[in-house]
Amino acid sequence: MIAEIVCVGTELLLGQITNTNARFLAERLAELGIDSYFQQVVGDNRDRLVGVLELALGRSDFVVVSGGLGPTEDDLTKETVSELLGLRLVHDPVVAERIVQVLRGHRSPLVEAAVAKQSRVPEGATVLPNPVGTAPGLLISAGGKLVAMLPGPPQELEPIVRDHLVPRLVALLDEAAGGPGPTGEGRGLGRGVRSYLHSRTIKFCGIGEPLVEEAVRDLIHSSNPTVAPYVSIGETHLRVTAKADDLARARTLVDDMVSLIVARKGLDTHVFGFDDDTLAVACGRRLRERGLTLALAESLTGGLVGHLVTDVAGSSDYFERGYVVYSNRSKTELLGVDPELIRAHGAVSEEVALALARGARVRSGAGVAVALTGIAGPGGGSPEKPVGLVYIALAGPLAGSGPGEGGRETAGVADTGIEECHGYVFTGERHLVKQRAAHRALTLLWLRLGAERRSGSPGQRPG
16 A cells, blocks of 8 residues: 655745644554655645646555634635546535534634635545544545645644544454455455564663764664664764564564664663653653752753753653752852852853752752753854864762763762763854753753663663
């Protein structure tokens, strides 16, 4: 079975919004073992939409269209698809009642023409309920093709896909594997043995993509499962994907490869999680394991690290407090940094970063503290302290294991425990400097809290 994704909306072509729907839909299709060879984006223009859909229907068995189901005249998807498939649009009273309920709940005006437009569905289509908005999803089987039409807003599209489209596709795929049922809905999905795709993503921090790739170079050439490296801000990921005619077999292939990878020397101590895990989740796990609380002192990042930490459910168990100390005055008043220290070394310095971490730990009573100060740009730099210069300091009962990739370290033992500071020069625009600094701070925290080795078993979460 070959699927194709068509995203409709002039705003996508103009770059006004990011096309997250294509990625989401591609991931869901891959999970179902459905091959997706093509993606298209088209504006709100009938003639061009006709051309795009004719091309998709001519070369693919299953076409997924997102966008163009709204109540205005430039929302043309439903009408165009119906015309191409030779289907009449008919009034659906259940859909109409649902639209009225949603509009009343939102205290939006009831425009009769708009309600009438959105409540018309292609004859014979399966309605996929929209729990958020007014435009339902639609699934049509006609002429040996399967077409799904979905609303454009991701907050509407995603629950429709998860709760309604995916279960329907699973049923159709199972039916098609044994031949079409009496209704013929399985036609167009292909016949024969059903294939299953399973993936896991291994996430590394504190080690760059070249080193990760070098450690698994012999495995990257594997055909089933495949091993594909890619990077995110401050992280390196390996996605392991297997295809088989049995889901259990696909999972076994993936799990065996994951076990092999995470056991590789030099990689095992850098695996912080799998799949949807984040660095903040991994840090929280280790703080809980060691019975420690966390305090943050943020100058450069202005609360970004605190946002990442508290974006994790249950973070109140270990996150004590955060200080946003952007001005020199706040550094002194809130965390007791000596004004003379700032005058002598500058707010962006090892000395001040360490003083911030020490002050945050002492004044909060937290077990461990992390502090950041730096120059985000675009101005404020100098030859001695360029834009992108960042200092990250940690204070607490931390297990030292070197400064991590790209850092330099000063460490000493004081009454407050082990203290260390690392200096970096991050490139990119202001927001990238801040994001990279925040992720590196979490990386350092995770590394320092994790002196123990992890087993790396696919069934276990790293510490």
